[in-house]
Amino acid sequence: MSTRVISSPRTTGEPGERILRYSLAERIHHWVGFLFYFYCLITGLAFWSPYMYWLAALVGGGPTARFWHPWFGVAFTISMFWMYAMWDRDMRITDADRRWKAAIKSYIENDDQNLPPEGRFNYGQKLFFWVMFYGIILLLISGIGLWFVEGIPSSLRWLRYLSVTVHVIAALATIGAFIIHVYMGTAMVRGGFTSIIRGEVSTAWAKTHHRLWYEQVTRRQSAGR
Numbered sequence: 001m002s003t004r005v006i007s008s009p010r011t012t013g014e015p016g017e018r019i020l021r022y023s024l025a026e027r028i029h030h031w032v033g034f035l036f037y038f039y040c041l042i043t044g045l046a047f048w049s050p051y052m053y054w055l056a057a058l059v060g061g062g063p064t065a066r067f068w069h070p071w072f073g074v075a076f077t078i079s080m081f082w083m084y085a086m087w088d089r090d091m092r093i094t095d096a097d098r099r100w101k102a103a104i105k106s107y108i109e110n111d112d113q114n115l116p117p118e119g120r121f122n123y124g125q126k127l128f129f130w131v132m133f134y135g136i137i138l139l140l141i142s143g144i145g146l147w148f149v150e151g152i153p154s155s156l157r158w159l160r161y162l163s164v165t166v167h168v169i170a171a172l173a174t175i176g177a178f179i180i181h182v183y184m185g186t187a188m189v190r191g192g193f194t195s196i197i198r199g200e201v202s203t204a205w206a207k208t209h210h211r212l213w214y215e216q217v218t219r220r221q222s223a224g225r
């Protein structure tokens with residue numbers, strides 16, 4: 001069966017047809033962001049506990065990791081703001097999300113056919129995005145406190161403690177969200193992973209997981225015909 005990829009307009013809903021879910025730019029930004037985040041993750045864990053210090057050896061040792069960790073943090077912040085510029089509109093919480101949230105019991109019970117339809121991203125994906133977005137803002141602010149800790153006078157020692165506490169809490173929140181994201185994207189939702197690699201999904205996948213988005217895309221396409 002021949003496969004046709006819909007990049008923007010024109011879908012007929014034929015079984016072999018595929019829809020572009022992520023443009024090349026979106027995919028590149030996603031994976032560049034991942035590299036920056038992953039570097040911060042392994043080096044941050046190495047600093048956090050002596051049991052995980054061996055992770056620093058993977059990236060050149062403790063002093064090298066200490067030097068680059070904040071810079072990669074800055075790079076991840078920039079990449080996260082880039083994602084914000086790309087996806088901000090798609091990530092806003094809508095009435096469809098509120099209906100989906102109200103029916104979350106069906107999701108937990110694997111009763112997907114009773115879930116209200118979702119747009120390009122579902123409520124969980126949006127929550128993940130906002131946890132990462134606000135998480136990185138907190139990590140940046142507290143990270144600057146830790147980066148230039150000698151510059152904080154001893155009379156403001158509480159600011160040092162606050163920086164450490166906020167940095168650890170924000171890091172743990174993003175790590176929790178990241179683990180769920182990877183699990184959902186690789187093990188739970190089949191077809192999701194290929195979409196962030198190759199960019200496309202089948203029409204059946206789009207209908208099943210993001211029906212409102214599917215309808216929007218097809219409506220736009222038939223109007224352009």
Ligand code: HEM
Pocket residue numbers: 021030033034037038080083121124125126128129132178181182185186189192193194195196
């Ligand atoms: C090994 C690491 C990662 C894997 C395997 C992964 C996997 C995926 C997959 C499969 C999708 C497409 C989901 C769909 O459209 O149904 C996706 C989307 C996305 N990813 Fe990742 N990702 C990773 C790391 C990250 C990191 C570090 C971020 C940092 C912000 C991130 C942010 C996003 C966002 C915002 C989306 C779009 C909405 C969503 O699906 O949550 N990802 N990712």
